[in-house]
Amino acid sequence: MADKPLVVASLADHELYVKIVEEHFRVVWWEDYIKGPEKYNNDIQGILVDAYGRLKRVDGSLLDHLPNLKIVSTLSVGTDHLDLELLFKRGIKVSRVPDVSSDCVADWGITLLVGMARRIVEGVDSAKNPATPFDFNIMGKKITGSTIGVVGFGRIGYKIAERAYGFSMKVLYYDVFRRSEEEEKKIGATYYSSVDEMLPHCDFVILIVPLLPTTRGMIGKKQFELMKNSAILVNVARAQVIDQDALVEALKNKTIRSAAIDVTYPEPLPDDHPLRFLDNIIITPHMGANSEESRRGVVVAGVKSCIAGVKGEPIPNEMLQSMMY
């Protein structure tokens, strides 16, 4: 037991994590750590963190107390909750899991798109809820042959486009980087260097960018006005990519038809938040990566990186300073 290195872990409370983590480490879980950090601070060599746990940001307020910290391993794609500059400055290693959950998140992005388009939540309510009449005429939005604008054409964005192409959708995309001709041709994708230019052509818009200074609030009042009245917006990125208040207005005024969002700020929304009461929105609890295989795979990969970091070995999925946008 004394052989195993000590890590502090702030993770969603789920049995999947516990077994895999405790196999390789002595773990102080965040809820216990904050009760008496002095007991642990000098011994902690690794931090395991994800998007769901109580520790919302890894920055100086924690790092200043951990003199022997070697690695921060985030069990997620995103790194916007880490103070990367500070970590690199202090020579602390960083790892994330950029690819294990890509298919899973892409599947979820499309699930939200088709689910909103065809109004499945209303359909289920109509058929199952005795308070709602059984309605044969719930009309949805055409999917086949429509146009999708993918904002962010990384691993997940491209996979979303592949699935959209399977529905014979016309694929448009925006990204700071343009894909190869071959990659574009495979799914008939058309590149746009400007989001604003792409939006008016889209029946569906899906956001799948990392949260960066350049993407924060990139979808706001102006963008909603550029979108078709009949358009549906899907967000499987980070909540702050959208100006959330502008989203509320756009949905209320039917500037766009509807939206499906997997992320909000805060998470969860307060009970009285207007988004809860609109009938043209789907909100889901940050579940893009939520298949057993994907979540397990992310934990296994993250733990592997953490072990390597603690041992001073080459770190799989290391996040280097050069990788920051």
Add this chain to the structure above:
Amino acid sequence: MGLEKLLTCPSIRAGEKYRASQEMASLEDKPMVLTSHVDELNAYPQIFVPVIKKYFRIVWWADFENDQERYANEIQGILVNGGLPKITSELLDTLPNLKIVSTLGVGTDHLDLQLLKSRGIKVSSVPDVSSDCVADWGMTLLVAAARKLPEAMKSATDTATPFNYNILGKKITGSTLGIVGLGRIGYRIAERALGFKMRVLYNDITRRPEKEAALSLEYYSSLDKLLPNSDFIITVVPLTPQTHGMMGREQFKLMKKSAIFINIARAPVVQQDELVEALQSRTIQAAVLDVTSPEPLPPHHPLLHMPNVIITPHMGANSLESRRGVVEAGCESCTAAIQGKAIPREVVL
């Protein structure tokens, strides 16, 4: 002001009378058809009525019942929507000039085709206009069930339900889909499944080698051999004596415990009570039914109270474009028969 009154009123200008008389004449030219009724929830929504009026003078069922003598001889076609009006020999007896029954949908299982054949009445359906729309719906149901979308929505929006980050769903990418019935819709479902990198198997009474080759599908001549290999099973067959009850206790036993079953065909394809048993005993993981017996289910039916069951109100063809297109196509077939021309989408009896 009614058209007739307008035409006889001396103070109305000539131009307006002309336009009114044109409208009346064009109405009078149009053949008369019988159809069911308008109801925003249960029958035609009002938005489709103008489509029908382009082609026909409409006699609504309620008006026909009240005054058969007035309309009976003039009715040349019947438009059937949602199984109504019901075509019986008694009804046919009252309509001496009926030429065609056009059903506004894919299925003909609700029509007594032998009866219509014996009376020399033509039949048309609309087997193709809604194929993409229904295929989209089949995939929508599959992914929504796999990833527990209705449960997720509730968790995030219903203040009485806790916000839960750990709603884990079933893997879609790389899983295996078994399609039962590779017709127009089944084939399109295969196309969409391949976009998710699913492995696609199919069972059909007819093997379709070209379609197989085009999409790299795997054929199973036996449904029972297809079932154990599939993570998802979707039934997309017409209702025939052969497909009636094809999914029952034995079939659910053959499926994986982790499998999800989706029915977008007709309710009687499934032995519904045996499905309930299979779900209650966790013989399969979950089911999605766009069609049930009856429709709707009575409020206390077990299927309405199982968390691993999604029920939707027969909405496969429900995009505006698709539904409108189906009405148009049905009217076209009906018109052609009335005019004695070749009938598009005729159901050969």
